[in-house]
Amino acid sequence: MSAIQDVYRIRTQRSSAVRRWVGLGILALIIACLLRWGLLKSVFITASPDDCRAASGACWAVITSQWKLVLFGTYPFAEIWRPSVATAVLLGAFVIPLIRPSLPALACSWAIALVIATGLFDGRLFGLTYVEPHDWGGLPLTLLLSEAAILFSFPIGLAVALARCSGRVMLRSLALVLVESIRGVPLVSLLFFATLVLPLFLSGFSSFDKLYGAATAIVLFNAAYISEVFRGGLLTVPRGQFDAAKSLGLRWTDMNRLIVLPQAFRACAPSLVNQAVGIVKDTSFLAVLGIFDFMNSAKLALIDVRWRGNFIEVYVVVGLTYFLMCTAVSILGQRLSSRLERPAKVDDAITPVALASIVTAGSQS
Amino acid sequence: MSENAPSVASHEIGDVIIEMRNVEKSYGNYKVLRGINLSVSRGERIVICGPSGSGKSTLIRCLNQLEEHQAGEIIIDGTTVHGGLRGIDGIRREIGMVFQSFNLFPHLTVLENCTLAPTRVRGVSKAEAEATARTILERVHIPEQAQKYPIQLSGGQQQRVAIARSLCMSPKIMLFDEPTSALDPEMVSEVLDVMVELAESGMTMLVVTHEMGFASRVADRVIFMDAGEIVEVAHPTQFFNAPQSLRTKKFLGQVLHTQAG
Numbered sequence: 001m002s003a004i005q006d007v008y009r010i011r012t013q014r015s016s017a018v019r020r021w022v023g024l025g026i027l028a029l030i031i032a033c034l035l036r037w038g039l040l041k042s043v044f045i046t047a048s049p050d051d052c053r054a055a056s057g058a059c060w061a062v063i064t065s066q067w068k069l070v071l072f073g074t075y076p077f078a079e080i081w082r083p084s085v086a087t088a089v090l091l092g093a094f095v096i097p098l099i100r101p102s103l104p105a106l107a108c109s110w111a112i113a114l115v116i117a118t119g120l121f122d123g124r125l126f127g128l129t130y131v132e133p134h135d136w137g138g139l140p141l142t143l144l145l146s147e148a149a150i151l152f153s154f155p156i157g158l159a160v161a162l163a164r165c166s167g168r169v170m171l172r173s174l175a176l177v178l179v180e181s182i183r184g185v186p187l188v189s190l191l192f193f194a195t196l197v198l199p200l201f202l203s204g205f206s207s208f209d210k211l212y213g214a215a216t217a218i219v220l221f222n223a224a225y226i227s228e229v230f231r232g233g234l235l236t237v238p239r240g241q242f243d244a245a246k247s248l249g250l251r252w253t254d255m256n257r258l259i260v261l262p263q264a265f266r267a268c269a270p271s272l273v274n275q276a277v278g279i280v281k282d283t284s285f286l287a288v289l290g291i292f293d294f295m296n297s298a299k300l301a302l303i304d305v306r307w308r309g310n311f312i313e314v315y316v317v318v319g320l321t322y323f324l325m326c327t328a329v330s331i332l333g334q335r336l337s338s339r340l341e342r343p344a345k346v347d348d349a350i351t352p353v354a355l356a357s358i359v360t361a362g363s364q365s
Numbered sequence: 366m367s368e369n370a371p372s373v374a375s376h377e378i379g380d381v382i383i384e385m386r387n388v389e390k391s392y393g394n395y396k397v398l399r400g401i402n403l404s405v406s407r408g409e410r411i412v413i414c415g416p417s418g419s420g421k422s423t424l425i426r427c428l429n430q431l432e433e434h435q436a437g438e439i440i441i442d443g444t445t446v447h448g449g450l451r452g453i454d455g456i457r458r459e460i461g462m463v464f465q466s467f468n469l470f471p472h473l474t475v476l477e478n479c480t481l482a483p484t485r486v487r488g489v490s491k492a493e494a495e496a497t498a499r500t501i502l503e504r505v506h507i508p509e510q511a512q513k514y515p516i517q518l519s520g521g522q523q524q525r526v527a528i529a530r531s532l533c534m535s536p537k538i539m540l541f542d543e544p545t546s547a548l549d550p551e552m553v554s555e556v557l558d559v560m561v562e563l564a565e566s567g568m569t570m571l572v573v574t575h576e577m578g579f580a581s582r583v584a585d586r587v588i589f590m591d592a593g594e595i596v597e598v599a600h601p602t603q604f605f606n607a608p609q610s611l612r613t614k615k616f617l618g619q620v621l622h623t624q625a626g
Binding site for chain 1: 394429455456457458459460461462463466467468469470471472481482485524527528531534540563
């Protein structure tokens with residue numbers, strides 16, 4: 001190795017070390033500032049906002065002093081044990097498929113949890129006082145809507161995708177019109193349509209609350225997108241797979257369930273997880289209809305003039321909560337899709353010996 | 366496989382199992398099959414050859430209705446098949462098919478590939494299906510690969526699994542659509558050997574192939590197709606030694622030249 005190369009190598013090593021230390025320094029500074037603001041100088045519990053004004057850090061008291069509003073929105077305070085239990089049930093149903101990652105387990109546990117949770121919110125199913133959907137709110141409502149929307153929009157999306165790929169022209173064009181007409185409209189206008197126009201046609205159902213309308217709109221909106229994701233997955237399955245399945249005499253349902261869909265799922269799993277995460281966030285659009293989902297409920301904490309200045313803290317908490325929910329959904333998605341991983345080709349697998357030789361080759365150059 | 370290997374011993378040929386009458390098929394204005402008439406007896410081995418685009422693949426794909434024909438009649442073992450036939454699954458399970466590109470199910474192991482249809486379609490128990498599958502995998506000389514995934518096998522092994530998968534349904538007819546065309550040359554013979562053994566067992570076979578050695582050794586009849594028509598049907602001895610039509614002569618000249626080279 002020549003002297004010039006040596007100098008160059010030492011110089012690049014030195015400059016990369018400098019960059020690394022500068023980067024770490026900036027990171028440490030940011031973390032220190034956040035800690036100071038969020039923990040050290042902050043006020044967690046106080047009844048009077050004046051204590052907050054005296055402190056230089058965050059005022060978490062805006063949340064802790066009004067936790068009922070932030071967590072449960074407009075739900076009658078005397079009954080908040082009901083949404084609390086509902087939350088536990090919904091979270092429990094979320095954990096089951098994490099432990100046993102299978103689609104049937106997920107579908108069953110979520111469906112049961114949704115019935116129980118809705119029953120608890122509503123009350124009549126369990127002989128409790130009836131609470132109108134109008135008064136439901138907070139984090140439990142967001143969880144309920146998210147799980148319901150995910151549970152319903154995926155099968156509908158799959159059905160529409162299969163219809164669009166079917167040989168029947170009528171079915172295919174019907175699915176096409178459905179997808180294009182829903183996808184071509186903003187979610188907000190679809191929400192207004194479902195809650196203002198749809199009840200006019202369904203006047204027979206006196207109990208048709210705008211919450212159900214809004215949930216239907218979110219389900220249909222996402223089903224349209226999901227169907228296109230599924231269709232993309234279906235298109236990756238080679239024609240030969242259909243030929244082979246048919247030539248063995250498999251029925252249409254078996255062909256799809258056992259041969260086509262497992263391969264299609266594998267191809268579009270990342271995009272499907274994307275959609276599921278998007279659904280969780282879409283539920284926050286319900287605020288435009290005056291429904292008190294978690295986001296909207298948290299904002300109730302700011303209505304009190306004395307706390308109005310502490311909006312940053314409220315949005316930080318809301319943001320972190322959504323972040324946790326979306327991360328949980330994406331972890332679940334990865335757990336489910338990892339079962340569909342393509343079997344590794346023996347030659348492709350990197351053995352420890354091969355890896356070691358790659359590493360040594362890399363460090364020598 | 367050597368060229369002067371003795372031809373498969375003569376065997377019994379039974380009643381008619383496939384009957385095609387004036388079958389026509391077109392994609393838009395392009396006619397792929399122009400009035401095909403063919404009758405195949407039980408136990409008969411037929412090799413179909415011809416230049417690409419001559420309609421030979423389409424012909425055998427019409428038999429199990431992977432392609433629908435537009436005119437004429439196809440009768441399989443007494444049942445007339447057509448596009449909207451409700452019981453087509455019932456016909457298909459009696460007709461095994463082997464494809465040029467294997468079309469194994471990549472997400473299933475070799476054993477699962479072989480047991481899927483028997484358990485789902487025939488209602489055979491899992492244990493029984495696995496026992497049958499292992500016997501048949503032995504017959505195609507790859508019993509040790511049962512737990513592997515298709516991607517972990519060579520092309521020749523994959524094609525033998527594909528044959529085993531079809532045989533697990535104990536079909537009455539086997540269709541082969543250029544089974545060796547996608548294989549590396551050194552793997553062709555292992556697949557052909559399995560097919561010869563299958564022919565010796567008395568299976569009714571329709572094979573689209575350019576392997577003329579296989580045709581001369583196994584076939585009862587060789588069919589030459591060109592431009593959607595059956596141009597010539599003959600016993601292999603006559604077909605190779607005294608072809609009647611000019612088109613057959615030209616085709617044989619090309620094929621035998623490339624195979625010799």
